[in-house]
Amino acid sequence: KVNISNPADAEAKARIYYDACIDTNETIEKLGEKPLVAVIKQLGGWHILPSTMTKQKWDLQKLVQDVQNTFNLGGLFNWAVTEDDRNSSKHVIVLDQGGLNLPTRDNYLNRTAHKKVLDAYLDYMTRICVLLGANKTEARAQMNKVILFETELANITTPSEDRRDEEGLYNPYTIRQWQKEVPFVNWTMFFNDAFKLVNRTIPDTERIVVYAPEYFKNLTKVIKKYSRTEEDQRTLTSYMMWQVSRSLSTYLSKSFRDATKILRKALFGSEGTEESWRYCVTDTNNAVGFAVGAMFVREVFHGEAKTQGEIMINNIRNAFKRNLKNLDWMDAETRKAAEIKADAITDMIGFPDYILHKDELDKQYEELEVKPNEYFENNIAFNVFSLKNDLNKLDKPVNKTKWGMTPSTVNAYYTPTKNQIVFPAGILQLPFYDGDNPKGVNYGAMGVVMGHELTHAFDDQGREYDRFGNLNQWWNNATIARFKERAKCIQDQYSNYSVEGQRLNGKQTLGENIADNGGLKASFHAYLDYAKTAKVNLTLPGLKYNDRQLFFISFAQVWCSAMTKESTKMQIEKDDHTIAKYRVIGPIANLREFSEQFHCPIGSKMNPRDKCEVW
Structure with a gap:
């Protein structure tokens, strides 16, 4: 139970936010489309909704600024304030490609293979427009043009x-x-429009980093083409208004949320009819996640997991470092530098300490205003709050202890610019970890995740960053060439796997596959080290497997999953991670120790003669 009498209290904000989402008094239902229609009107109106039209002249600069900087929603491109890859203690403005509403570019470009998705997308777009008050025929024709624009x-x-x-x-x-x-927008004007929120001016001498210059040069041509006639300008406006409507319609009444099922069914093979408390928990965690995290940690997190986790990480790091001397493709100098980088990796486990100190937690969210029964407005307020936090970072040094995931998240990550691995409390529970598990079972599940994140520091992207988190070549050229040769072996191995007749993309998943392979090996060797000195190596009752075999079974169990055909297809096309089945088979087939434990004859499926090894 959370006391909501003090609205400045972060945990009270989480509760109020959640209650507004659950909507017991049906405020959201009664409001219907009104909140979003008001936003569209504020943005200058959309011709398919005549009641929203104002007398403003068409002005792309203003429209892009208002959508991106007033509401913090995407459109045409993405931008953010983030760590500078070449000087990771400072922040910099970064520009990147963006603006597609379907998961991949392939959804648009490979029209035949994605016909089902494109048809569903058009139906979904039309449905939202009709719910907002548009004429169905007109909306459908206009949304078709938006799809063509997104295809460009x-x-x-x-x-x-x-x-x-x-x-x-x-x-x-x-x-x-x-x-x-x-030149398609005035950039000094654009950035100054954003930074007025934090009273900062941006001179035209400000340094920015662009991740996709070619995209922007081509975008200039596309925009030029779409600025010629009034009809084309309308298409651009419709594209921007659709960005806004797609993002914000999920905060409206049930009929709007139901509309997303049309697209979800085509993309994922199921409508995902989740109960409202589930998406409200997700939503609250997204907005006020560290306040939710404080409740989560108090209720269910055991401190021993943090202590044990630290011990496991150090054992796995040591095993990883010891293995470096077995890698004949590395020269001595790079090997030494890799060892130093592994030692420099910092780790954070469980949760940031400040969340258990009420004053510090309240301070984190003091600028976020959350009001009862105002779910739509609360989400807009959260968007602005996020943007403001982002902009405020520009002149501040990078905080190396800032968490990028909330405590209840079941996941983990490595940040190359901080050379840091992070494991939230959410993953330190079954099936990944349990204090009562035999150690081999914990090393097979949680240990491999730890090894995986650690190996990311040395995958095809992570290896480009030095121990301080700066992008910088710290390997010699001959070693880089040998690394690429080894990485190519992994790339080809995974590209040869296929599911339902669809080949996996070994290039897109290379970094994750390198991490999966290195993580499994490091964790297994760390467990062997532990087992040597343990009084007794426990197994599980009723099973005939020894502790080392249980390590591998525990590893495989983590990836036990059921997926629809559509979700599998989508994951192969979009995800950097290989599908679950091959996250098990791939690394195990490369690891000699697996076949030793299970006595797989050489040349059998799980023990191929030719194996790939990077780390």
Whole structure:
């Protein structure tokens, strides 16, 4: 139970936010489309909703600014204030490609294979427009034009598999230089419009980093083409208004939320009819996650998991470092530097300490205003709150202890610019970890996740960052060439796997596959080290497997999952991670120790003669 009498209390804000989402008094239902229609009107109106039209002249600069900077919603491109890859203690403004509403560019470009998705997308768009008050025939015709416009964007978007070289993505400019290259908006005006929120002016000498300069140069041509006639300008406006409507319609009444099922069914093979408390928990966690995290940690997190986790990480790090001397492709100097980088990796486990100190937690959310029964407005307030926090970072040094995931998240991550691995409390529970599990079972599940995140520091992207988290070549060229040869072996191995006749993309998933392979090996060796000195190596009652075999069974169990055909297809096309089945089979087939434990004859499916090894 949360006391909501003090609205400045962060946990009270979480409760009020959640209650507004649950909507017991049906405020959201009664309001219907009104909150979103008001936003569209504020943005200058949309011709398919005549009641929203104002007398404003068409002005793309203003529209892009209002959508991106007033409401913190996307459109045409993405931008953020983030760590500078070449100087990771400072922040910088970064521009990148963006603006597609379907998961991948392929959804637009491969029309035959994605016909079902494109048809459902058009139905979904039309449905939302009709719910907002548009005429169905007119809305459908207009949304078709938006899909064609998004297809133009897809055409100039670089596929994610070709964006793995971090050095190649880093393109610094001053705003003045950038303006000459990409003139479709006035960039000094655009950034000053955003930063007025934090009273900061941006001179045209400000340095920015662009991850996709070609995209922006091509976007300039696309915008030019769509600015000629009034009809084309309307398409651009409709595209921006659709960005806004798609993002914000999920905060409206049930009929709007039901509309998303049309698209979900085509993309994922199921409508995902989840009970409202589930999406309200997700939503609250997204907005006020560290306040929710404080409740989660108090209720269910055991401190021993943090202590044990630290011990496991150190054992796995030591096993990883010891294995470096077995890698004949590394020269001595790079090997030494890799060892130093592994030692420099910092880790954070469980949760940030401040969340258990009420005053500090309240301070974190003091600028976020959350009101009862105002679910739509609360989400807009959260968008502005997030933008403001983002903008405020520009002149501040990078906080290396800031968490990027909330405590209840079942996940983990590595940040190359901080050279840091993070494991939230949410993952330190079954099936990944339990204090009462035999150690081999914990090392097979949680240990492999720890090894995986640690190996990311040395995957095809992570290896480009030095121990301080700066993008910088710290390997010699001959070693880089040998690394690439080894990585190519992994890439080809995974590209040869297929599901339902669809080949996996070994290039797109390379970093994750390197991490899966390195993580399994490091954790297994760390467990063997532990087992040597343990008084007794426990197994599980009723099973005939020894502790080392249980390590592998525990590893495989973590990936036990059921997926629809559509979700599998989508994951292969979009995700950097390989599908679950091959996250088990791939690394195990490369690890000699697995076949030793299970006596797989050489040349059998799980013990191929030719194995791939990077780390």
